Amino acid sequence: MTTFADAPGASLRAQSSDLDWKIVNTIRVLSAEMVQAANSGHPGAPMGCAPATYVLFKKFLKFNPKNPNFAGRDRFVLSNGHASALIYSLLHLFGYDLTMEDLKAFRQLGSRTPGHPENFVTPGVEVTTGPLGQGISAAVGLAMAESHYGAIYNKHDVQLVDNFTYVMVGDGCLQEGVASEAASLAGHLKLGKLIVLYDDNKIQIDGSTDLAFTEDVRMRFEAYGWQVLSVADGDNDLAGIEAAIRAGQAETTKPTLICVRTTIGYGSAGQGTEKVHGAPLGGAGLTKVKSFFGLDAEKPFHVEEDVRAELAGFIERGAALEADFNKRLEALAAADLALGAEARRRLVGDGAGGSLTPSHTLPAAWLAAIQGVVDGVSDGVTPAIATRKASQMVINALAPVLPELIGGSADLTGSNLNYLDCSHDYQAATPAGRNVRFGVREHAMAAICNGLHAYGGMLPFCATFLNFIGYAQGAYRLSCLSHHQVIYIMTHDSIGLGEDGPTHQPIETLVSLRATPGGLTLRPADVRETAGAYQAAVSFRQGPSVLALSRQNLPQLKGSCHLSVAKGGYLLGEHGSGERVVTLVATGSEVALAEEVAERLAATPGGDLRVRVVSMPCTQLFDQQPLAYRQEVLGGVGAPVVSIEAGSTIGWSRYAHLTVGIDTFGASAPYTEVYQKVGLVPEAIVPRVEAFLKHVQAAGGQAGTLPTLQEF
Structure with missing residues (x-):
């Protein structure tokens, strides 16, 4: 030294x-x-x-x-x-x-x-x-x-x-x-x-x-x-x-x-x-x-005036430094028009990076890349796919047309499925690469992504298991506070990861993320919604987005829509045609579960029940919608609503009268057995909903107005 x-x-x-x-x-x-x-x-x-x-x-x-x-x-x-x-x-x-x-x-x-x-x-x-x-x-x-x-x-x-x-x-x-x-x-x-x-x-x-x-x-x-x-x-x-x-x-x-x-x-x-x-x-x-x-x-x-006079020259000096940079940018464009234009878009643009300025302009082709993934999904033909796999499909469709996408995983690339196939590793010898090997450094990974975004012209992403965003939440909070557009690819989003057990199974994590102002938490239910989640995340320039993605395979849902993700929640479909109505609202892997519950409820002897299924991939986006839309999606004022999510029930009383979820830690076992243990299966949920509806019927058929859906 x-x-x-x-x-x-x-x-x-x-x-x-x-x-x-x-x-x-x-x-x-x-x-x-x-x-x-x-x-x-x-x-x-x-x-x-x-x-x-x-x-x-x-x-x-x-x-x-x-x-x-x-x-x-x-x-x-x-x-x-x-x-x-x-x-x-x-x-x-x-x-x-x-x-x-x-x-x-x-x-x-x-x-x-x-x-x-x-x-x-x-x-x-x-x-x-x-x-x-x-x-x-x-x-x-x-x-x-x-x-x-x-x-x-x-x-x-x-x-x-x-x-x-x-x-x-x-x-x-x-x-x-x-x-x-x-x-x-x-x-x-x-x-x-x-x-x-x-x-x-x-x-x-x-x-x-x-x-x-x-x-x-x-x-x-x-x-x-x-x-x-x-x-x-x-x-x-x-x-x-x-x-x-x-x-x-x-x-x-x-x-x-x-x-x-x-x-x-x-x-x-x-x-x-x-x-x-x-x-x-x-x-x-x-x-x-x-x-x-x-x-x-x-x-x-x-x-003192002599201090002012001594430092006044830095204004002229700064203008000269900027003029020199602009000349170099012009020289690059003269030698390579496309490269110079790309450098200008990302580094100058409309004021990229730093204090008090918007981000750079995105190339138009990115929306077509999203649409291409959606067009590849066919109801009844596309097999069940984990949303982490769907994420891999979307991010690799985006990467060739969004050179600003750069990031990596905390030593979980093979599990998070976040590698950009169009590029190579970012290393000391290969700094042009866009795949960052962060190592087992979740907190630094998130903080570094804040710095990447702050430089300007970059759309950084980082990946780990959803449960381990807890290690990174100090930096995630600053992503939200500082308006850093970082995409957090968080896979293994629930007890659905199975055998790794309660140390790896997030329960309270979604509540914590949703409670943090300034960010989006998106939990898509299938490939189309995953594409919509990325469209929302790339469009959201004001802060970070967390994509909570499943390890287990999920079916492609009839009625799912990538464009509807931008509204946070939407009506997926209805089962039955009775006069009595109940709405089941779910996220991610539990939307398919809600569909199964709805089918069983609608098939109940008597046939007087109509069961609506709402997918709500992002509560923050849903909360931004007009009151009339939110009330319509949830079935109207006073209509009974049941929430289903493989996580803490805290927060769901804003939308539902009956909240079905997990308020304990999980367990180590095959994921189907863990779902059975915590009661997130149709056999356990249907009786709870039926008992709830009997209570509603006894009260005159109205479940009561949800506090957050009232206009005050």
């Missing part, structure tokens, strides 16, 4: 200009002032990290403050998102559309300076950070995207894609398991354009990191295959920081970790202690800090 500048103190400060230090100290003070004004936040990390991030922004980072989404920019991720005041100070000073009034509104309702950086709120923020470990993990996805695009578009002597991904990370991030997963994969993939600055301040919320974190971080990252560098005095040594970053750039076959030894809350009375981690400095403390740094204590939120 190389160490830069062992000699600490004033001699190092003298190596840099007084104006450099004035800017560093302005960053420190602005950050502390934001926290003080809000009476909430974390001043310590911004004060300690200010020198390193200033060097990075001034000397290295390619950006255009007037177009934060300029495609040729470097990416900077503040993984220790609690230090958000730091990035807001930097963005303001370097000319982004973040005013002093925005800084004064730190952590206030509706402001553009929230408590943790959010990509959809603040221009210049690449990914949402806050949950520790997520930022560095998403940054691995950003670096993978750069290498992938470079392998595709750096042709004809045009170096179109050539950016670095920089990360500021703290002890907390490196303690989180997701960061370890992502760092391990980054080392394997030899992501040489990923450079991580580690704020090595030895402090966390409870006190010294020695309380719980005594490992040798440097040796760990060297074991991952990283280059590890060190700056001995990150408080004073701007030249040492610069030299370390240059050494990181020079190493093209390994990602780089730069351990920057800093003092948390540098310049404050509580520097070097946990006291400045998550609490304002106080009025007197802030005044002393300003005096210590030679700034006017009587001027709040003040930036």
